[in-house]
Amino acid sequence: MARALGPERRLLAVYTGGTIGMRSEHGVLVPGSGLAAVLRTLPMFHDEEHARACGLPEDTLVLPPASPAQRVTYTVLECQPLFDSSDMTITEWVQIAQTIERHYGQYDGFVVIHGTDTMAFAASVLSFVLENLQKTVILTGAQVPIHALWNDGRENLLGALLMASQYVIPEVCLFFQNQLFRGNRVTKVDSRRFAAFCSPNLPPLAVVGTDVTINRELVRKARGKDPLVVHSSMERDVGLLRLYPGIPAALVRAFLQPPLKGVVMETFGSGNGPTKLDLLRELQAAAERGLVIVNCTHCLQGSVTSDYAAGMAMAGAGIVSGFDMTSEAALAKLSYVLGQPGLSLDGKKELLARDLRGEMTLPTGAEHRPSLSCSALGRGIAQLLTLSQEADAVRDALMPSLACAAAHAGNLEVLQVLVELGSDLSLENFNGQTPLHAAARGGQAGAVSMLLRGGVHVGPRDEDGLSPLLLAVKGRHRGVIELLRAAGACLSPRELEDVGTELCRLASRADLDGLQSWWQAGADLGCPGYDGRSALLVAEAAGNLEVVTFLQKLQGGAGAQAPGPATL
Ligand SMILES: NC(=O)C[C@H](N)C(=O)O
Numbered sequence: 001m002a003r004a005l006g007p008e009r010r011l012l013a014v015y016t017g018g019t020i021g022m023r024s025e026h027g028v029l030v031p032g033s034g035l036a037a038v039l040r041t042l043p044m045f046h047d048e049e050h051a052r053a054c055g056l057p058e059d060t061l062v063l064p065p066a067s068p069a070q071r072v073t074y075t076v077l078e079c080q081p082l083f084d085s086s087d088m089t090i091t092e093w094v095q096i097a098q099t100i101e102r103h104y105g106q107y108d109g110f111v112v113i114h115g116t117d118t119m120a121f122a123a124s125v126l127s128f129v130l131e132n133l134q135k136t137v138i139l140t141g142a143q144v145p146i147h148a149l150w151n152d153g154r155e156n157l158l159g160a161l162l163m164a165s166q167y168v169i170p171e172v173c174l175f176f177q178n179q180l181f182r183g184n185r186v187t188k189v190d191s192r193r194f195a196a197f198c199s200p201n202l203p204p205l206a207v208v209g210t211d212v213t214i215n216r217e218l219v220r221k222a223r224g225k226d227p228l229v230v231h232s233s234m235e236r237d238v239g240l241l242r243l244y245p246g247i248p249a250a251l252v253r254a255f256l257q258p259p260l261k262g263v264v265m266e267t268f269g270s271g272n273g274p275t276k277l278d279l280l281r282e283l284q285a286a287a288e289r290g291l292v293i294v295n296c297t298h299c300l301q302g303s304v305t306s307d308y309a310a311g312m313a314m315a316g317a318g319i320v321s322g323f324d325m326t327s328e329a330a331l332a333k334l335s336y337v338l339g340q341p342g343l344s345l346d347g348k349k350e351l352l353a354r355d356l357r358g359e360m361t362l363p364t365g366a367e368h369r370p371s372l373s374c375s376a377l378g379r380g381i382a383q384l385l386t387l388s389q390e391a392d393a394v395r396d397a398l399m400p401s402l403a404c405a406a407a408h409a410g411n412l413e414v415l416q417v418l419v420e421l422g423s424d425l426s427l428e429n430f431n432g433q434t435p436l437h438a439a440a441r442g443g444q445a446g447a448v449s450m451l452l453r454g455g456v457h458v459g460p461r462d463e464d465g466l467s468p469l470l471l472a473v474k475g476r477h478r479g480v481i482e483l484l485r486a487a488g489a490c491l492s493p494r495e496l497e498d499v500g501t502e503l504c505r506l507a508s509r510a511d512l513d514g515l516q517s518w519w520q521a522g523a524d525l526g527c528p529g530y531d532g533r534s535a536l537l538v539a540e541a542a543g544n545l546e547v548v549t550f551l552q553k554l555q556g557g558a559g560a561q562a563p564g565p566a567t568l
Pocket residue numbers: 017018019020083084085086114115116117118141142143144
């Protein structure tokens with residue numbers, strides 16, 4: 001975050017509609033055109049004398065000087081048609097992003113004037129559509145039209161223009177009632193009061209009072225000099241389902257039918273839902289068909305956790321945690337992730353579980369570790385390694401660790417570069433792990449496939465005797481387990497030594513995903529734990545019905561056999 005310098009700051013204000021510019025027609029408010037003309041008559045928004053002296057065009061206004069050394073000019077681009085924001089959709093928000101992209105080089109910052117009703121959705125969508133922002137983008141609007149005597153539009157718009165012109169905050173933000181919020185953290189909480197928005201799980205990025213207080217440690221840093229990317233291929237077939245006590249399974253089934261590809265499910269408290277078997281079965285069936293479900297709490301504050309069995313049941317049904325995301329942000333993220341071409345189902349779920357634009361707070365320790373996922377870094381390393389011709393020894397020492405880092409991050413580009421530089425992708429790093437271990441631990445199905453196709457050994461053991469298959473089981477990376485099993489990987493007797501106790505632990509926590517991972521890897525789920533009880537007995541005692549059904553099915557039916565040879 002930096003203070004914006006220079007004698008002139010140029011902004012683009014994209015006017016999309018909303019109450020701020022509305023007029024009364026037949027007793028109701030409708031979007032009103034000509035916002036620039038209204039602003040031109042208000043001295044706080046326009047210095048006509050200066051504009052004339054500079055010969056500014058009709059659509060470009062200039063603020064009175066905020067400081068002696070700086071002038072802010074802004075061009076108002078009025079959209080056609082103008083909308084009450086209740087009518088806006090992903091299509092219009094992508095168009096706004098494309099407008100910003102078209103004018104990105106000409107302006108120092110952007111203000112989007114938008115209706116408040118869906119402004120939180122708009123800000124969330126824009127935050128995902130616009131990648132690598134280096135300039136400030138601020139949405140604002142009003143509860144009362146700007147031409148009314150007592151209104152909030154003037155203060156909000158002027159504040160947004162001043163913030164966008166005076167600070168470089170490379171994010172999509174929302175300015176309302178003297179507070180600058182991260183756009184994908186807000187939700188509209190009041191339909192009448194001027195303080196219409198709140199950001200329940202992240203303090204404001206800035207607060208305007210006598211002074212402007214910027215929360216510097218919260219503002220995201222611009223990533224290098226990577227060019228702006230506009231992701232216009234957003235998935236439209238996503239939805240929002242709010243659970244309520246007693247919601248019938250049949251209703252959930254009807255909602256989850258194709259063409260729906262992803263759903264944000266608003267659950268109770270810390271991510272809990274009914275544990276009725278018929279409902280869980282519907283959710284699990286949908287997840288198995290490839291429908292992506294994100295669990296968000298309908299509480300305003302707090303996060304989805306795994307504190308309760310009722311929450312674990314949700315997780316067991318193949319549902320991704322949305323942690324403390326607002327439903328607006330989760331829906332936008334889902335649309336963005338599902339719109340990404342070429343991602344496997346596991347790849348989509350992994351992307352959803354990451355914090356991509358500051359939209360969610362991950363539990364401590366779960367943050368995505370710095371890696372080689374940035375291809376600029378990968379290219380830099382490749383360059384460095386080719387430069388030092390004489391430093392073969394250094395190169396040989398570095399290669400295995402670099403390959404492991406790239407495999408863990410699923411960076412196929414870097415892996416390819418390393419192969420081209422002559423790296424052997426089956427070499428071990430300092431703790432005996434190969435890139436296949438790293439890819440399996442990171443759940444990177446793409447990297448696992450690439451390595452297997454390249455002919456690496458499927459069952460190497462690291463210093464502790466662990467195989468990639470075991471690491472994939474521990475991370476519940478089902479796609480990876482499937483690939484390794486298909487290539488002939490097996491768990492060793494040593495890896496299966498304490499499996500019975502582990503299975504009982506999973507059964508007691510209703511961790512169906514964990515149990516299914518072991519089963520998929522070839523473990524015998526009938527193995528007793530330390531006290532002689534099987535996972536089935538433990539699940540029955542804990543009343544974890546879903547787990548019971550799963551284990552009974554294995555015991556009784558065709559699924560009784562583990563899906564392949566269990567041990568070497
Ligand atoms: N205050 C507002 O802007 C509400 C209006 N219905 C809109 O969202 O366009």
